[in-house]
Amino acid sequence: MADRPRRRRLRRSLLAALVTVAVAVPVSGAARPAAVPAPVPTALGPLRDASQAALHERYAASRQDILAAGRAALEHGDRKRAASLRQMASPERQFLAFDGRDGGRSVEVVGDLSAARRIAVLVPGAGVGLDAYGRLRRGAQALQRELGEGGAVVVWLGYRTPATLSPASVTDGRAAEAAPALRMLVDRLSAARPGARISLLCHSYGSVICARAASGTPADAIVLYGSPGTGVVDVAALRTGARVWAGRGGGDWISGVPNVRVRLPFGATVGFGTDPVADRFGAEVFDAGDGGHSDYLLPGSRSLTNLARIASGRAPVEAGGASEVDHTPVGASRG
Incomplete structure (x- = not known):
């Protein structure tokens, strides 16, 4: 019992060190992306129709917004952003929405949304943006192939x-x-594709966002992977009818982040609390393999296989062998 206060102090000290590093270590170019100008995008309105014709219209309008943002970036002298946007404006790309302002926002579809029975929504974490988007898209393509x-x-x-x-x-x-x-977005996908199974796949800091969005969501599954915590103590606090899963790769550095939540003197709260793969959190834990923090969507990885299985309504493969089949029909809600 005497060791418990000592462990608590150690964890708080580790978190304080993490915060100090975050504040003190300069991140090259961290402020630049938000400063790249871009025009106001086309007002598309909410997604209500997922027919091929309606989606084609949205994709075409977003492509024009991307091209316009690319021209603005080139005029601004940011060749890296302009090159990234040229790739995003390729005719085969499908964006439901795009806004190049304030660092950039985008919603891209990989696959045929008009006929989708299984929809996986990828929610990325820290360090992803328009200038560092390629790896995320390659992961999305690998996941779509698995689906x-x-x-x-x-x-x-x-x-x-x-x-x-x-x-x-x-x-x-x-x-x-x-x-x-x-x-x-999840509400509108559910309305536009009624009956489709929707899963939120939430990586790293993205799991904090998913936790905030969980209450009342029509999503069938929420998957937290590479998560530092969610800001809540357990699954019950998410107030969701979705089935909640959690996984972490054996080589993921996030395991070394202290799972504490500390209120600082000036009112801010630092840290995200309970580890989602801990028993006391209450999520269903799946085998995420041995990869690192950025490896969850690598082709051929155990983590990719299991993310796709969960998004398809099937039980994940367990370490050392196959799991029993999950007989929940694909597309059926668990909520």
């Missing part, structure tokens, strides 16, 4: 992500701002 026919992936870059080493990455301010937009 197969009838599966679509929606890549939601709907907020200005914090830099990996920054004060914003250890507080929930950005998550609080982002959660309403994520909740709205």
Whole structure:
């Protein structure tokens, strides 16, 4: 019993060290992306129709917004942003929405949303943006291939992500701002594709956003992976009817982040509390393999296989062998 206060002090000291590093370590270019100008995007209105014709119209309008933002970036002298946007404006790309202002926001579809029976919404964490988007998209493509026919992936870059080493990455301010937009997207996907199974796949800081958006969501599953915590003590506090899963790769550095939540003297709260893979959190834990923090969507990985299985309504493969089949029909809600 005497060791408990000592362990608590150690964890608080470790978190304080993490915050100090986040504040003190400069992140090259962290402030630049938000300063790149972009025009006001087309007012598309909410997604209500997921027919091929309606989606084609949205995709075409977003492509024009991306091209306009690319021209603005080039005029501003940011060749890296302009090159990234040229790739995003390729004719085969499908964006439900795009806004190049304030660092950039985008919602991209990989697969055929008009016929999707299984929709996986990818919610990225810190350090992802328009200038560092390629890896996220490659992961989305790998996931869509695993989902197969009838599966679509929606890549939601709907907020200005914090830099990996920054004060914003250890507080929930950005998550609080982002959660309403994520909740709205899931609501509209559910209305536009009634009967489709929707899963939120939430990586790292993205799991904090998903926790904020969980209450009342029509999503069938919420998957937290590479998570530093969610800001709540357990699954019950999420107030969701979705089935909640959690996983962490064996080589993920996030396991070394203290799972505490500390209120600082000036009112801010730092840290995200209970580890989602801990028994006391109450999530269903799946095998995420041995990969690192950025490896969950790598082709051929155990983590990718299991993320796709969960998004498809099937039980994940367990360590050392196959699991029993989950007989829940694909597309059926668990809520």
